[in-house]
Amino acid sequence: MKVDKELSLAGPVDTKPIMSDRKGSLKVTITPAQHKTLTHLPKRPPVDLAFTDLTYRVQEGRKSNVKTILKSVSGRLRSGELTAIMGPSGAGKSTLLNILTGYKTSGMEGSITVNGMERNLSSFRKLSCYIMQDNQLHGNLTVEEAMSVATALKLPSATSSADKEEVIQEILETLGLSEHHKTMTSNLSGGQKKRLSIALELVNNPPIMFFDEPTSGLDSSSCFQCISLLKTLARGGRTIICTIHQPSARLFEMFDHLYTLADGQCVYQGSTGRLVEWLGSLGLQCPSYHNPASFIIEVSCGEYGDNTGKLVRAIDNGKNDIRDGVPFPDSKIPAYNNKRDMEASLATTRDKNDLSQLQEKFRDANGNGGNLQNGILQYAVNEVAKGEPLVVQMETEKQDNAEVALLGDEASPRRYATSEFKQFWVVLKRTLLFSRRDWTLMYLRLFAHILVGFLIGALYYDIGDDGSKVLSNLGFLFFNMLFLMYTSMTITILSFPLEMPVLVKEHFNRWYSLRSYYLAITVSDIPFQAIFCVIYVVIVYLLTSQPAVWFRFAMFLSSCLLISFVAQSVGLVVGAAMNVQNGVFLAPVMSVPFLLFSGFFVSFNAIPKYLRWITYLSYIRYGFEGTALATYSFDRPKLQCHQTYCHFKNPEITLEELDMKDADITLDIAALCLIFVVLRVSAFLFLRWKLKSTR
Numbered sequence: 086m087k088v089d090k091e092l093s094l095a096g097p098v099d100t101k102p103i104m105s106d107r108k109g110s111l112k113v114t115i116t117p118a119q120h121k122t123l124t125h126l127p128k129r130p131p132v133d134l135a136f137t138d139l140t141y142r143v144q145e146g147r148k149s150n151v152k153t154i155l156k157s158v159s160g161r162l163r164s165g166e167l168t169a170i171m172g173p174s175g176a177g178k179s180t181l182l183n184i185l186t187g188y189k190t191s192g193m194e195g196s197i198t199v200n201g202m203e204r205n206l207s208s209f210r211k212l213s214c215y216i217m218q219d220n221q222l223h224g225n226l227t228v229e230e231a232m233s234v235a236t237a238l239k240l241p242s243a244t245s246s247a248d249k250e251e252v253i254q255e256i257l258e259t260l261g262l263s264e265h266h267k268t269m270t271s272n273l274s275g276g277q278k279k280r281l282s283i284a285l286e287l288v289n290n291p292p293i294m295f296f297d298e299p300t301s302g303l304d305s306s307s308c309f310q311c312i313s314l315l316k317t318l319a320r321g322g323r324t325i326i327c328t329i330h331q332p333s334a335r336l337f338e339m340f341d342h343l344y345t346l347a348d349g350q351c352v353y354q355g356s357t358g359r360l361v362e363w364l365g366s367l368g369l370q371c372p373s374y375h376n377p378a379s380f381i382i383e384v385s386c387g388e389y390g391d392n393t394g395k396l397v398r399a400i401d402n403g404k405n406d407i408r409d410g411v412p413f414p415d416s417k418i419p420a421y422n423n424k425r426d427m428e429a430s431l432a433t434t435r436d437k438n439d440l441s442q443l444q445e446k447f448r449d450a451n452g453n454g455g456n457l458q459n460g461i462l463q464y465a466v467n468e469v470a471k472g473e474p475l476v477v478q479m480e481t482e483k484q485d486n487a488e489v490a491l492l493g494d495e496a497s498p499r500r501y502a503t504s505e506f507k508q509f510w511v512v513l514k515r516t517l518l519f520s521r522r523d524w525t526l527m528y529l530r531l532f533a534h535i536l537v538g539f540l541i542g543a544l545y546y547d548i549g550d551d552g553s554k555v556l557s558n559l560g561f562l563f564f565n566m567l568f569l570m571y572t573s574m575t576i577t578i579l580s581f582p583l584e585m586p587v588l589v590k591e592h593f594n595r596w597y598s599l600r601s602y603y604l605a606i607t608v609s610d611i612p613f614q615a616i617f618c619v620i621y622v623v624i625v626y627l628l629t630s631q632p633a634v635w636f637r638f639a640m641f642l643s644s645c646l647l648i649s650f651v652a653q654s655v656g657l658v659v660g661a662a663m664n665v666q667n668g669v670f671l672a673p674v675m676s677v678p679f680l681l682f683s684g685f686f687v688s689f690n691a692i693p694k695y696l697r698w699i700t701y702l703s704y705i706r707y708g709f710e711g712t713a714l715a716t717y718s719f720d721r722p723k724l725q726c727h728q729t730y731c732h733f734k735n736p737e738i739t740l741e742e743l744d745m746k747d748a749d750i751t752l753d754i755a756a757l758c759l760i761f762v763v764l765r766v767s768a769f770l771f772l773r774w775k776l777k778s779t780r
């Protein structure tokens with residue numbers, strides 16, 4: 086009986102005798118009494134995170150101007166607990182979260198340990214996930230598709246499709262999303278989006294999960310659901326940490342652990358249930374019926390006088406931890422009058438979900454026992470049957486678990502769960518699916534190419550073989566460059582930055598490498614751009630009666646295709662390096678010199694010598710030269726002339742006038758290919774820099 090009583094006090098658990106292997110010893114399995122459990126997730130170890138004397142500084146303006154945002158704070162965040170990081174606006178909550186997740190690494194001093202060992206950021210990133218405030222989801226996928234992408238990228242390739250499907254179904258059911266599995270992400274409610282964000286990261290069962298303001302933008306009922314869900318996750322042995330602004334009293338009660346910051350210092354760390362008692366012991370009485378969460382924020386803001394220094398000293402800037410059932414640190418006020426009272430209180434007030442500590446307790450003499458299986462703690466408890474009293478060690482270090490964490494899958498040198506080819510393939514398929522779904526943009530692009538093609542065809546109708554209209558034909562060749570350049574460049578400038586937030590989240594949470602992602606998005610748009618370009622070129626080439634010779638058409642088309650790919654790459658560089666507003670202005674402005682030096686407005690010999698180098702950089706020049714050579718070079722016969730005198734009847738004269746007599750189309754094509762490669766590599770480097778600089 087004692088066993089049952091002790092265990093039920095320890096948490097909302099079911100106790101099942103599973104076998105009796107030794108005389109007098111009874112093996113008991115304890116599982117949390119959750120309605121739904123996640124039984125198909127990969128096994129992961131519990132993780133405790135601690136930080137000591139953490140200082141974070143940023144440089145503002147001039148080098149000497151340094152701002153200290155976090156001031157030597159310490160703290161400890163345990164597995165099996167739901168922790169809230171609270172504080173007034175600007176206190177440093179997001180900064181602390183960003184440092185703990187590993188999102189911010191520079192400008193930081195102090196130590197961060199995982200299960201008592203110095204944190205290895207690479208291993209830690211595999212153990213943790215960071216769910217940012219704005220859900221960062223792709224709106225063009227259904228819930229099921231989004232989950233399939235997550236399982237394909239986050240579970241090892243060896244996992245069978247059936248197992249992946251089971252993981253998806255189980256998570257969706259547990260998170261109450263199975264009814265919406267066919268709903269497009271963009272149509273989900275705020276609360277459902279939040280749950281989907283959690284579901285996506287839950288796929289590989291990270292033992293430590295960070296949330297930045299998970300309740301922002303949710304109504305009170307959704308807030309409650311969201312925090313209940315986080316609590317359930319914590320019950321499964323995970324370490325759940327979230328920043329929260331000012332929760333209602335009902336929400337506040339659901340948190341196990343509270344970490345409060347004020348002006349970059351810790352003013353409270355400990356059990357939420359003992360906050361009022363602790364503040365009272367320091368002479369700060371929380372008025373009756375007042376929300377303790379509001380009270381600590383008001384105190385931190387100085388509404389009850391300047392108490393920050395006193396609170397920081399009392400809690401030793403986070404080195405002290407107010408735990409249930411233990412006396413206040415360095416305090417004369419004993420929490421309990423005698424040991425018996427303390428034990429009684431321990432039994433009743435012990436955090437019911439503190440399964441990680443139970444795990445330590447139930448470790449048997451051989452070191453076997455508690456292990457986290459599939460998100461559910463299961464114990465083979467021999468000692469309990471012997472009637473040993475249950476005492477929870479609040480400060481137990483989890484060295485053994487650290488080893489588990491580092492010797493398991495997390496210690497492998499592989500950064501990602503899948504190969505780079507698999508990542509490339511999954512991201513490519515997803516991007517192609519977006520293109521298929523986002524038909525408005527596709528139709529618009531197709532429509533624009535066909536419409537402009539016919540318009541140009543009508544304007545320059547049948548001029549290609551007319552010796553008196555060669556100048557107009559050159560204008561047509563130049564316009565082709567202009568049109569193809571702008572259409573392919575602006576699309577990328579506008580669409581690429583919109584992808585950035587999702588890329589930042591997924592890349593940070595180790596879904597895929599930047600290389601795989603970049604290759605996939607680079608490859609994904611090329612076929613569409615090529616098809617649109619071919620359609621346009623066929624229309625204008627035929628309508629304007631350019632030479633009906635296959636090799637000339639092939640060269641003309643190649644030059645046009647390369648121009649549109651190069652311009653797309655320029656868009657990628659600009660999109661990767663800056664936001665939409667700056668990009669939309671800067672890209673066309675930057676293109677002006679290339680247009681001026683294209684050879685259409687001024688021939689090469691007429692350009693001042695000190696400016697000629699710009700012509701070598703002008704990709705428009707290579708494209709224009711390519712189409713001009715395809716049209717007039719290679720011994721083209723004299724053009725027809727329906728007037729008394731046609732100066733440009735002989736194509737040689739046209740080439741001479743353009744300073745293209747000795748030009749070589751192979752060089753133009755090679756130069757365009759080279760510029761294409763250089764720009765694509767530059768875009769990748771810019772993207773890498775951008776990802777680093779946003780952190």
Ligand SMILES: Nc1ncnc2c1ncn2[C@@H]1O[C@H](COP(=O)(O)OP(=O)(O)OP(=O)(O)O)[C@@H](O)[C@H]1O
Pocket residue numbers: 143144145152154172173174175176177178179180181
């Ligand atoms: N890169 C930076 N340069 C200058 N100051 C910064 C920088 N990052 C953060 N800060 C400052 O550090 C302080 C803490 O910022 P942080 O975003 O962590 O606060 P917070 O507690 O999350 O606030 P909120 O609840 O309003 O989001 C703020 O005063 C902010 O202005």
